[in-house]
Amino acid sequence: MIIAGVKVPKGKKVTVDIPIARLPTYTEIHLVAHVFRGKKPGPTLLVIGGVHGDEVNGIEIVKRAERTKMFANLEAGAVIAVPLLNVFGFINYSRGVPGGKDVNRSFPGSRTGSLASRVAYAFRKEILPHVDFALDFHTGGGAIYNFPQARAYRDDPKSIQLADEFGMPLMIKGGLVNRSLRKTAHKMGIPMVVFEGGESLRMDEFSIEAGLQGIQRVLVARKMVIGEAIEAKSILIEDGTWLRASKSGMFKCLKQAGDVIKKGDVLGTISGPYGNFEVKVKARKDGIIYGHNNQPVVNRGSALFHIGYPTENISEV
Numbered sequence: 001m002i003i004a005g006v007k008v009p010k011g012k013k014v015t016v017d018i019p020i021a022r023l024p025t026y027t028e029i030h031l032v033a034h035v036f037r038g039k040k041p042g043p044t045l046l047v048i049g050g051v052h053g054d055e056v057n058g059i060e061i062v063k064r065a066e067r068t069k070m071f072a073n074l075e076a077g078a079v080i081a082v083p084l085l086n087v088f089g090f091i092n093y094s095r096g097v098p099g100g101k102d103v104n105r106s107f108p109g110s111r112t113g114s115l116a117s118r119v120a121y122a123f124r125k126e127i128l129p130h131v132d133f134a135l136d137f138h139t140g141g142g143a144i145y146n147f148p149q150a151r152a153y154r155d156d157p158k159s160i161q162l163a164d165e166f167g168m169p170l171m172i173k174g175g176l177v178n179r180s181l182r183k184t185a186h187k188m189g190i191p192m193v194v195f196e197g198g199e200s201l202r203m204d205e206f207s208i209e210a211g212l213q214g215i216q217r218v219l220v221a222r223k224m225v226i227g228e229a230i231e232a233k234s235i236l237i238e239d240g241t242w243l244r245a246s247k248s249g250m251f252k253c254l255k256q257a258g259d260v261i262k263k264g265d266v267l268g269t270i271s272g273p274y275g276n277f278e279v280k281v282k283a284r285k286d287g288i289i290y291g292h293n294n295q296p297v298v299n300r301g302s303a304l305f306h307i308g309y310p311t312e313n314i315s316e317v
Contacts, residue, residue, distance in 0.1 A: 001035070001044075001078060003016050003035060003080070003126065003127065003130055004016050004126040004127075006035075008035045008037045010037055010038070011037065011038065011039040012037055013034060013035065013036050013037075013071075014034075014037075015033070015034055015035075016032070016035060016126075017030050017031075017032055018030060018031040018032075018033075018126055020087075020115075020118055020122055021115055023088070029087050029088060029115070029119075030087065031119065031122050031126070031127075032083075032084070033080050033081065033082045033127060034066060034080075034081045034083075035078060035079070035080050035081075036071035036072065036074055036078060036079045036080075036081070037074070037077075037078040038074030038075055038076045038077050038078060038224065039074075039075075039076075040075060040076035040077075041076060041077070042074075042075075042076030042077025042078070042222075043077045043078075043133065044077055044078040044080060044130055044131050044132045045078070045079045045080070045131075045133060045134070045135070045219070045222070045224065046079075046080045046082070046127070046128075046131040046133070046134035047062050047065065047079065047080070047081050047134070047135050047137070048081075048083075048085060048135070048137065048181075049061060049062040049063075049082070049083050049084060049085070049137040050083060050086050050087075050089075050090055051085045051086055051103055051104045051136065051181060052086060052089060052095045052096070052103070052139075052141070052200070053084075053086040053087070053088065053089015053090040053091075053094055053095060053096070054089060054090075054093055054094055054200040054201050055095075055138050055139040055141075055200055056139070056201060056203060057137070057139045057199075057203065057204055057207050057208055057211070058137030058139060058195070058211070059083050059084050059090070059137075060203060060208050061208050061212060061215075062081050062082070062083040063083045064212060065081065065212055065215050066083070070212070070215060070216065070219070070225075074224055074225060075223065075224060075226050076223060076224055077132075077222070077224045079219075079224070080127060080130065080131065085103060085119060085123060086103050086119065088115060089103070093201060095141065095200070097114070097115045097116045097119070098114075098115055099114060101114050101116035101117070103120055103181075104177075104180050104181055105177070105178075105179045105180065106119070106120040106179060107120045107124060107179050107181050107183070107184040108120065108121065108179075108184050109121030109122070109123070109124055109125075120181070120184075123181075128184070128188055128190065129188070131185070131190050133158070133162055133190060133191045133222075134185060134190055134191070134192040134193070135162075135192070135193055135214070135215065135218065136181060136182065136192055136193070136194045136195065137197075137211055138195060138196050139196065139197060139198040139199055140198065140291055141200060143200075143293055143295040144199065144292070144293055144294070144303070145198060145199040145204075145257050145291065145292055145293075145294055146197055146199070146207075146257060146291045147169065147170060147197070147257035147258040147290045147291070147317070148168050148170070148195070148197040148206070148210035149168050149169065149171070149172055149195070149196050149197070150163040150166045150167075150168040150170070150171050150172070150193050150194070150195060150214070150234065151163075151171075151172045151174060151194040151195075151196060152172070152173055152193050153173075153174070153175070153176055153182070153186060153192075154173040154175065154238070156186060156191055158191035159186075159191040159192065159193060160173065161191075162191050162192075162218070163193045163234070164234065165217055165222070166193055166195070166214040166215075166217060167213070167214055167217045167229075167232030167233070167234060168195065168197075168210060169232070169235065169258070170234060170288070170290055170317070171234040171236050171237065172237050172240070172290070172308065173236065173237070173238045182194055195214065196291075197210055197211060199294060213229065213232070214232075216230075217229040217232065235288065235310050235314055236310060237288070237308035237310055237311070238309075238311060239308070239309045240287075240290070240306060240307060240309060241306075241307055242303045242305070242306055242307075243267070243281065243284070243303075243304050243305040243306075243307055244301050244303055245270055245281075245298045245299065245300055245301060245302045245304055246270070246279060246281075246300065247277070247300055248270075248298065249271050249272050249273065249277070249297070249298065250270065250271050250272070250273055250296060250297055250298075251268060251270050251293065251296060251297065252268055252270075252296075253267075253268045253292055253294065253304075254266060254267055254268045254269070255267040255268065255289055255292070256289065256292045257289050257291050257292045258288075258290075258317050259289050260287075260288050260314055260315060260316055260317065261283045261286065261287055261288065261289060261307070262283065262286050263283055263284060263285050264282055264283060265282065266281065267282065267283055267304070267305055268280075268281040268304060268305075269281065270298065281304060283307070285307075285309065287307045287308055287309045287310070288308050288309075288310060288314065288317065289305050289306065289307055289308075290306050290307070290308050292304070292305050292306070
């Protein structure tokens with residue numbers, strides 16, 4: 001295996017360092033990948049975090065998987081671990097890069113484009129061609145907290161199989177977003193599952209542990225390591241919607257991601273800062289909350305609760 005001109009011998013770990021661009025301070029931005037190769041032939045798994053620079057839980061999951069030596073004794077195949085793709089966003093506590101560009105809306109990228117496009121191009125050119133299947137670790141954007149979930153492309157059986165092996169509490173079947181990493185990977189024949197768990201710029205041990213257990217399940221299922229993994233069963237969601245604020249004001253969240261809800265349940269309240277009104281936010285249908293807004297002040301139309309409608313009756317997660 002040779003990645004970006006660097007040879008990775010069997011049974012070894014090698015760090016691949018790919019220069020991307022320089023900042024105005026002359027600081028160089030790099031794409032760093034840690035490659036672990038087993039002694040026997042097998043598939044190559046990509047685990048990646050930090051596509052959005054402020055989504056620290058994903059970065060921590062990949063970093064901690066490496067630190068706990070999850071990939072150190074592969075029986076077969078290889079793991080490419082990229083803890084942090086969007087370095088600029090990470091050091092600036094931001095989702096994107098200069099000019100508001102989103103790396104995850106910049107694929108397949110361009111060698112001569114924006115910084116986001118250059119990052120996407122280098123990753124697509126140097127890393128993706130070596131990958132057989134992938135796990136992309138994210139958190140909720142802004143102040144949205146996401147319950148640990150696996151998002152799979154509904155029209156790709158291999159993606160759904162991978163999500164099933166990954167074993168998150170919730171499996172969300174959906175489509176592909178234009179110019180995203182997942183859509184680019186799909187076009188290259190690489191099934192990819194997106195993990196969502198926790199909230200931007202906040203460490204969430206519950207989500208981190210769920211992600212780590214999921215990686216272990218995949219490694220065991222694909223016979224890349226010898227051992228056992230904690231069994232898990234996913235609740236399947238194929239339909240969902242955002243419940244949005246009917247008024248602007250101060251938002252109090254009474255239910256949260258992971259809660260099973262019934263039609264008519266009071267999920268939260270919105271009140272005026274002068275005490276002049278208070279309205280209840282009610283569930284319109286039975287379902288499960290898989291994302292909620294932690295922002296204390298909201299505007300009319302703000303997303304408050306991401307509610308999924310499971311394919312089976314459930315009482316708890």
